[in-house]
Amino acid sequence: MTPSSFRDLPPSGPPPWLRALVRRCLALWPLKLVGNTVATIGFFPLYFWIMKNAGQPWTLPLTAFDRLIAFWPALLPVYLSLWLYIALPVFLAKDRRELSNFALGCAFMTCIALVVFWFMPTAIPNFTIDTSPGTSLHLLKTIDAAGNAFPSLHVSFSVFACVVLARQLRDVAAPMWLRLLNIAWAVGIVYSTMAVRQHVLIDVLGGLALGIGFGLASRPRQAVAAAAVQAEPA
Template identity: 40%
Template sequence: MNVSLWQKEMARRFLTKVMIKGILTTAAFPLFFIAYFWVMHNPAPFAELTVIPLLFVDHWIPVQQWALVPYASLWFYVCLPSSLIWQKQELIEYLLGAVFLCVLGIGIFWLLPTSVPDFGIDWSIYPGLAFLKMADGGANALPSLHAAFAIYTAAFLNKQLRSFDVPAALRVANVLWAVLIVYSTIATRQHVFLDALAGTALGVLAYTPVSKIAGSMSAPATQTLIANPSHAK
């Protein structure tokens, strides 16, 4: 089977400093969850819990246990952009956006704690979702960081895919995956529509200004993680 140029480029980027990227990604997950759950149980002393109201959109979307699959897939999905990074400039850009997203989102949770309403659902009917509710309740609701990371990942990954001319179908699949994750936040009742909307806005905010900031930095775009000029395009 012939291997196309974009497949070779994707493999080369993936294999660039794969150990370093793996360590950074692996370390980021526990740090995020420590902060996330600490804030959930230790809101600001002056803060009062707000229950996010339901809108008509929430009544349109039923509880769907299959939505647990795209919901859980986020933790694989967010690893894709970092695995394809091969330039120092690109790494800085990605980290700036991700850190901005985490700090702002968790900061909002600490200052303005929120939760989803009691849906009055017998979760024993949905065993998979019942487990999710036990592991991660309905607090830290707005903005949905699940939605925020899905949108940020989709935007960053789309730029990467366009840079080495992957087929349009893959770029469409990338967008659809992100949309499905955002949808799943509501279908699993982990979030309501307002949470997902705010999370989407946060994801866009984390990506768009960061591109301009990173572009103004002095590090040349051709400086790769392995400092090999023969790999520059």
């Protein structure tokens, strides 16, 4: 083969974006593993304590949009996949600053939601669905009751994770199909909250506002400064 033909051969090994993702995963991995585990396990006792001890909840009204969403229990795995999805921005954080920004965003969202749950307890309507033992939703409805509805932390976590993941994938020049998969996963989780009758439109919108707000606020300072410069008139 001629030297020019060697230059035309595709490069061997994984693509650069995949190598960059692996490097991100390996950075600070003990801290990420322990921190994510402690944060996830520590969240639930307080969440369920507030659900049990808050005052009489106000039942959220159904909208016409809620009536259009078909009950789809097969989406329960998508609903539960949030706890895998929200771990991805943690393990893809490239340094302590990126890791702490995501952790603080989740912590502040949780604090805001828990305060709302305590002072303004809400619950979804009592949907007529089969939750008898042996059904796919029996365990979910037994453990996670209808309380702590507004704002939906399930939605806010997924949206916040989607925004941060989109930023991380862009930084490593990930292919478009992977970026679209990120968005599709987040959309699927948001939709599943209504399809498995865990949330209604009102608390989904509250979760969207919370997740998008913290997602924008978590942008690196350099990106915010660059956006401000671009917005200035010539």
